[in-house]
Amino acid sequence: MSRDWGLGFSLREINLDIREGEYFVLLGPTAAGKTLLLEMIAGFYAPDQGVIWIGGVEATRLPPEKREVGFVYQDYALFPHLTAGAHVAFGLRLRGRPDAREKADRLLEKLGVTYLAKRRIQTLSGGEQQRVAIARALATEPRVLLLDEPLSSLDLKTQEKTRGMLRRVQRDLGVTVVHVTHNQSEAMVLADRIGVIMDGELIQVGPPSEVFTRPLTRKAAEFLGxxxxxxxxxxxxxxxxxxxxxxxxxxxxxxxxxxxxxxxxxxxxxxxxxxxxxxxxxxxxxxxxxxxxxxxxxxxxxxxxxxxxxxxxxxxxxxxxxxxxxxxxxxxxxxxxxxxxxxxxxx
Amino acid sequence: MRPKGFYIWMGAAGSILLLFSFVTIFNMIFTQFLDPMGLLGAITDSSVLASIWLTIYASILATLIAVVSGTPLAYILARKEFPGKRLVESLVDLPLIVPHTVAGIALLMVFGSHGLIGQFSPVRFVDALPGIVVAMLFVSSPFFINSAREGFQSVDPRLEWVARTLGADPWTAFLRVSLPLASRHILVGAIMSWARGISEFGAVIVIAYYPMIAPTLIWDRFLTTGLKASAPISVLLILICMTIFVSLRILARGDQS
CATH class of the missing domain: 2.40.50.100 (RNA polymerase II/Efflux pump adaptor protein, barrel-sandwich hybrid domain)
Structure with a gap:
């Protein structure tokens, strides 16, 4: 699929097949188009050409609420007027689930932040906010979890802990993850497969060992060290x-x-x-x-x-x-x- | 060293304006307090109380219309780019620069008995409550729309996007996320618009001299009886409006924290 944003930026002929249940990392430098690609998968933007399939359903023209995706932004995009618990229960309540509250509590417990349920998000640390954002996205049991630079606003120690948490949660729930980052070691540690994206173009897709030792182009090689x-x-x-x-x-x-x-x-x-x-x-x-x-x-x-x-x-x-x-x-x-x-x- | 002198000078210059407003308003109030009987006379005059109530009531109606139609408009202006947006924005601000008598005449040409709409309308606007409301609405709508638009602009659109991935359709995302987060701006805008409606005189007298709103009554008493008759009503109106205005502002602030 493609999309031209004007102002000299476009995503060009992205051909990508992400497997069900895999941890896929989109790796690329700043302004490569990673976030925009993620936002197109979520349905915030429509491609000019091409199609998007999610779990056997053609989703190209589906609105975000019908795509069964979860989204976590780099700055988490939490709702300033809600408590942490209300964030997690948000999607469940919209589905009319009577057990929204209990399910939200269970998810917070799984992420080890039960004590946050009644707190307003302004009082949370960066790491805590991130867990709330992840719990909110997972609550509705999406097919695909889209993570936009989820670790880059955290300090190094929290980053390491969170890497482990992300992999554990992904394995336990069997959810497909698309994780966007510019950080090579993050990609190397987390990814089942990596897609290298530069200047709006998907250059290479493969397991970490292959991508880092066998870059397909000169530019990818430069970026990959x-x-x-x-x-x-x-x-x-x-x-x-x-x-x-x-x-x-x-x-x-x-x-x-x-x-x-x-x-x-x-x-x-x-x-x-x-x-x-x-x-x-x-x-x-x-x-x-x-x-x-x-x-x-x-x-x-x-x-x-x-x-x-x-x-x-x-x-x-x-x-x-x-x-x-x-x-x-x-x-x-x-x-x-x-x-x-x-x-x-x-x- | 520099900041201290700097702020003293800035403060001194700024206080000229502050004193100007303060002296003008409180001189009138204090002078009136020296003549409590005059004030009592105004309070017990049923035509005065009726006009003040009419002013407040008509402005509430105008504000309600502004909120119902202005909120969606403000949302669109905050979120969407479209051809002619600049033109729409100018149109929103236009009432701010139109002289109020001109606004009144323009309204008369639309809502008057032979006006564009008035000639077909079963509702009478001339010398009636609806006429007062449209005059107030015309001059106060920019205050509401601009404040509400600022409110929506301050809400990150990505919050709505995330709400959409959680299963909210565009209406739900608006009602559950953007509207509550912009509510303080909307409330402040409504208060400003209401206050502006109360203070309108020029546009109102052209289309509806009767029934008399308080500013019209004050003008009428001033012309027929003089300053001594109009001052107590003015003070009464100011005191009532200030009380409501200040309480609403406090309420709006409390809403935030």
Whole structure:
């Protein structure tokens, strides 16, 4: 489906099949269109073209109240005039459920916040507000729970606790979750599958292990933390191992590609730095000069010439006396890089 | 150092306006208190009491109409973008700049016996309660609509969206979420609109000199008998309206907390 919002933003040809009962994370940078996609699933906006199916029902033209979805916004969008208990009972009362109150209490109990029932939401902490928002959304037993950056307004410690809570609740209730975030570790921990979305386009869908190690495009690779993106050309290929010319140096890489211009993605933690050429099972050795060293807590990021970045511990950097101007050897295994075809031959 | 002098100067300049209003109103009240018999005379004059009651009552009717029709209008103005919205907004504010005598004449041309609507209407507007109500409604509606619109604008539309996912249709979402959250603005708007209706004179006398509302009666007494006859009625009207106005404002505030 597609929708053009004018003002230069649109969601383009989103083709996405989310499985029943799965925890699906939509991962993308700010302003990628994640929230808008979520709001279209909920029915707050209609697509210009295309269709939305929810649980075997064509929902494209259904109003939000007929879609059986629950929605939790980043800032929770709680009702300022209601107590926490009334929030949870809100949807149940609309359905005329006589046991609305008791069911609401049970849900608050499940989320460990029974004591909040009579409190007005202005008096709640961020974490408590979030639980109320989740309980409110789950009360009506939706088919799909839509979470818009549910963790990003919480402090780090509450975030960790809440991750566990989200997964537990999702498994217990068997509800399908679509969780939007820009946070990679959040996606890695929570997701059954991840959809990477950038500039209104769904770039890649797959399990976390695949998405993070095998990004499909250069932009996705950059966003997902692949810091070494090296242009090259396949010189020869045998038994699934290609020899690639990286700006004058030949390296061996495992890839199904046979020829042509390529881009080689290597995560910075997969690069080993040494003073001397070392003899290991790793098949690739590049020499390069250190440009800059950035210490980041216990880690150090070493920027080398030719656009190579390596992530090593700060202690290694200190013991090897790595500083700008030093010539080093950068080693990586043939299985470390991920190779994609590159448009056009020039680099 | 600077803030102190700054606020003293700002306060000094601002107090000119404050004193102006205060002196004008309370001078009249205090002067009248020196002549309690005059005030007593006004209180016991049945035509005075009838006119004050008529003023309050007619303005309540005008406000009710403003609330019933103005609330949906305010909601649409707060939530929707549509071609011609600027024009509609200007139309809402138009009564604020039209001189009141002009408003009265315009109303007469619509609701008068030979007017656009008046000629077909079974209800008589000229020199009758309905005429007073339409005149008050015309001048007071912007106060209500603008306040109610601000109220709806202050409600995040996403609250309604979330209510929709919980099973509320658009009507229920409006009644359960937006309306209660805008209620204070709506109440304040209604009070302002009611107060504005009471204070209207120019538009009313053109379409309905009789039955006399209090401002008309005061004008009439002033012309026929002079200041001494009109001042006690003015003070009485001011005291009654101030009491109601202040109590309603307190009520509206209490509603929020």
């Amino acid at each position: 692949v810091e070494n993106i090296l242009p090259g050309r396949i010189v020869s290929s045998r038994e699934g191992i290609a020899v690639i010319d990286l700006d004058g140096t030949e390296v061996q890489v495992v890839t199904h590609l046979k020829d042509g211009p390529v881009e080689v993605f290597i995560r910075p933690e997969d690069i080993i730095l040494s003073d001397n050429p070392i003899s290991t099972s790793a098949r690739n050795l590049l020499t390069s000069e250190v440009v800059e060293v950035n210490v980041e807590g216990a880690l150090a990021r070493v920027f080398l010439e030719r656009g190579i970045t390596a992530l090593i511990t700060r202690r290694s950097a200190e013991e090897m006396e790595i500083r700008p101007g030093r010539r080093l050897f950068a080693t990586f295994k043939a299985t470390a890089p991920h190779v994609i075809p590159r448009d056009g031959g020039d680099f």
